[in-house]
Amino acid sequence: MKTHWIRLLWLLFGCLGMGVWPTVVLAAEGVTLIRIKGSDTLTKALKEWVRVYQEREPGVRFEVSGGGSGNGIAALINGHVEVASSSRLLREREWQLFRKKNAHVVPVEHVVARDAVSVVVHPSNPINGVSLQQLTDIYSKSSQAMTWTELGVQVPGCPEQKILPIGRKNNSGTYLFFRQTILDKHDQFDSQKVSTESADAIVAMVAQAPCAIGYSGTAFVTNAVKTLCVSKDHAPNAPCVPPTMSATVDQVYPLARSLYLYTMGEPAAPLKKFLVWIQGREGREILTRNGYIPPP
Numbered sequence: 001m002k003t004h005w006i007r008l009l010w011l012l013f014g015c016l017g018m019g020v021w022p023t024v025v026l027a028a029e030g031v032t033l034i035r036i037k038g039s040d041t042l043t044k045a046l047k048e049w050v051r052v053y054q055e056r057e058p059g060v061r062f063e064v065s066g067g068g069s070g071n072g073i074a075a076l077i078n079g080h081v082e083v084a085s086s087s088r089l090l091r092e093r094e095w096q097l098f099r100k101k102n103a104h105v106v107p108v109e110h111v112v113a114r115d116a117v118s119v120v121v122h123p124s125n126p127i128n129g130v131s132l133q134q135l136t137d138i139y140s141k142s143s144q145a146m147t148w149t150e151l152g153v154q155v156p157g158c159p160e161q162k163i164l165p166i167g168r169k170n171n172s173g174t175y176l177f178f179r180q181t182i183l184d185k186h187d188q189f190d191s192q193k194v195s196t197e198s199a200d201a202i203v204a205m206v207a208q209a210p211c212a213i214g215y216s217g218t219a220f221v222t223n224a225v226k227t228l229c230v231s232k233d234h235a236p237n238a239p240c241v242p243p244t245m246s247a248t249v250d251q252v253y254p255l256a257r258s259l260y261l262y263t264m265g266e267p268a269a270p271l272k273k274f275l276v277w278i279q280g281r282e283g284r285e286i287l288t289r290n291g292y293i294p295p296p
Contacts, residue, residue: 030059031059031060031061032059032060032061032270033061033062033063034060034061034062034063034082034083034270034271034274035062035063035080035081035082035083036050036062036063036064036065036072036081036082036083036084036085036261037064037065037066037067037071037072037075037076037080037081037083037084037085038066038067038068038069038071038072038073038075038083038084038085038086038173039066039068039069039072039085039086039087039173039259040066040067040068040172040174040197040198040199041087041115041173041174041199041217041219041220041259042085042086042087042112042113042259042261043064043065043066043085044219044220044290044291045112045113045219045286045287045290045292046064046085047064048286048289048290049274049278049283049286050062050064052282052286053274053277053278057270057273057274059270060270060274066198067171068169068171068172068173069084069085069086069087069088069171069172069173069176070170070171070172070173070176071171072084072085072086073086073090073094073262076107076262076263076264077094077097077098077101077102078101079264082263082264082267082271083261083262083263083271084107084261084262085259085260085261085262086173086259086260086261086262087115087172087173087174087177087217087257087259087260088173088174088176088177088257088260089109089260090107090109090262091176095107102264105264105265106264106265107262107263107264107265108262108263108264108265108266108267109260109262110260110261110262110263110275110279111258111259111260111295112259112260112261112275112278112279112295113258113259113287113292113293113294113295114248114249114256114257114258114259114292114293114294114295114296115217115218115219115248115256115257115258115259115292115293116217116218116243116244116247116248116253116255116256116257116293117174117177117178117181117215117216117217117218117243117255117256117257118215118216118217118218118221118227118228118243118255119135119213119214119215119227119228119230119255120202120203120206120213120214120215120216120221120225120226120227120228121206121212121213121214121225121226121228122155122206122207122209122210122211122212122225122226123207123224123225123226124155124156124157124210125148125153125155125210125226126153126154126155127148127151127152127153127155127228128228128229128240129228129229129230129231129240130151130228130230130231131230131231131232131233131234131238131240132181132182132230132231132232132233132234132254133233133234134151134234135182135230136182136183138163138165138213139165139167139178139182139183139193140182140183145162145163146162146163147160147161147162147163148161148162148163148211149161151163155210155211156210157210158210158211159211161211162211163211163212163213164193164194164209164211164212164213165193165194165212165213165214166193166194166195166196166202166205166206166209166212166213166214167193167194167195167196167202167214167215168195168196168197168198168199168202168215169195169196169197170195174199174215174216174217177255177257178215178255181254181255199216199217199219199220200220202214202215202216202220203216203220203221203222203224203225204224206225207222207224207225215255218243218248218291218292218293219290219291219292220291221291227242227243229241229242229243230243230253230254230255231254232254241253241254243255243256245293248293249293249295249296258295259292261275263275279295
């Protein structure tokens with residue numbers, strides 16, 4: 001037993017010296033455990049990847065949980081997981097925390113999917129598109145309450161035509177991406193907007209509320225809502241781009257983004273093998289089947 005623990009410690013410090021963060025090994029069962037936490041946007045794809053992968057690799061087990069990109073990154077910083085899933089890039093403060101807590105390793109970014117943050121409204125809403133400036137006016141704390149009439153439409157079943165903005169909570173990577181895209185650095189979201197825990201919840205709420213507008217990763221959009229095109233400029237002739245696959249991959253769609261997995265240093269096997277697999281043919285097919293867009 002003593003020799004066993006000496007070998008484990010030798011492996012741990014050897015990996016740290018090479019900038020590689022080892023996965024957790026459940027020695028008693030002979031099974032490798034890989035813990036992944038973070039983006040709710042990516043959880044749907046991750047669970048399907050894991051389901052298929054575990055069937056072919058019985059010596060590997062996964063624990064996948066959501067909670068938001070920020071929570072996943074914090075768990076990686078503190079050594080509670082091997083992988084953080086994120087729908088946004090790391091913030092500078094998070095880089096500083098990584099450097100402070102883990103002097104010998106740095107986080108490595110793996111782009112695993114493309115995504116379009118889709119703007120959705122109730123199916124009865126006659127509007128077809130919005131500009132980034134109009135989204136700013138709708139969601140910004142510094143703007144006055146907007147009505148659908150000001151956007152040139154009359155929405156059936158919406159009393160006083162007052163827009164009801166729905167969004168994610170601030171631990172969400174989608175929240176931060178959307179905020180950074182449509183708001184100035186020092187502006188805040190309107191405190192009167194409705195905040196939800198998940199993309200599913202946003203779509204479900206918009207589907208039931210004629211006054212509502214919301215945003216969600218494209219994999220969670222259903223036929224129960226109407227998806228709008230988005231224009232970068234507010235000019236009348238500005239092109240309004242729908243969140244199609246080609247517009248997202250080419251980053252023509254104004255709310256296109258990448259989805260990431262972060263590891264502490266270069267991953268060791270078997271985590272590296274899993275990451276290679278999800279970016280291969282079968283992993284990309286799983287993305288497409290579940291409404292995601294594979295990276296180029």
